Ligand SMILES: Nc1ncnc2[nH]cnc12
């Protein structure tokens with residue numbers, strides 16, 4: 001059944017998207033040709049056929065491998081521009097975009113190349129779609145490497161709004177990164193962390209207590225701990241949930257089995273996001289359409305989810321107000 005365009009275009013913010021996860025197979029081939037990077041695949045179809053994942057690590061292996069084609073400032077700018085264009089077509093008015101500098105610096109690309117390229121695209125997209133950058137530390141690299149990365153980013157602090165924590169989760173608890181998150185907060189940066197995607201509820205608790213994060217990325221396993229759920233509800237801590245991602249990485253057998261309805265029934269501040277849309281079968285509007293069609297989330301709830309995305313964003317109050325009005329107007333249209 002084709003999805004209603006009206007649903008996928010509800011005005012919203014996207015708060016959980018990895019820019020490297022928007023690298024479409026076609027762009028992998030284009031950039032490989034431009035930069036003369038050899039690929040292990042003969043065609044776009046052959047590459048796409050590899051996108052069958054069993055868990056987070058099976059995805060990360062190919063996600064990091066594909067990044068080898070990103071070399072120059074122009075590559076990063078093209079990548080972010082392509083994302084912002086697609087996102088705008090699906091109702092995104094504001095995006096807070098993750099990037100993984102260590103995945104680039106460890107293969108010899110300077111952090112300035114990454115940040116300057118991404119920022120150029122962000123500047124060009126405004127004001128129709130505003131965007132901010134969130135620098136993520138790879139949790140399967142050391143805390144020292146994270147601290148070095150933060151230091152290397154210091155000349156670019158005006159180009160980033162916050163820091164996050166991502167990559168392989170199980171075995172890499174948030175508490176290992178307390179110091180670097182404390183330092184980031186001192187520098188005036190906002191903080192978020194992936195927790196409870198594959199890892200236990202304890203990781204969500206650590207992200208809150210040790211890292212002091214403003215939002216939890218994913219957080220779906222929090223449901224296993226009633227006391228934690230109570231806290232998330234009382235403190236209204238935003239969860240950036242990524243339904244299609246959770247299914248593609250094996251968290252649920254299909255979308256109909258997703259626990260999103262339970263998260264909503266518990267009164268949690270849930271937002272809907274795409275995570276790595278080039279790999280998981282859809283951008284954020286597609287996630288909205290999919291939860292409506294396959295998980296029977298009613299239209300009124302979709303507007304609440306869009307509203308949550310604005311409230312959970314790091315946007316100034318005045319722009320939040322205007323976007324909330326826009327959602328109300330959109331919902332009122334016949
Ligand atoms: N879903 C995900 N979880 C953790 N790290 C990631 N990096 C890119 N996508 C990710």
Ligand SMILES: [Zn+2]
Nearest residue numbers: 018194217275
């Ligand atoms: Zn993610």
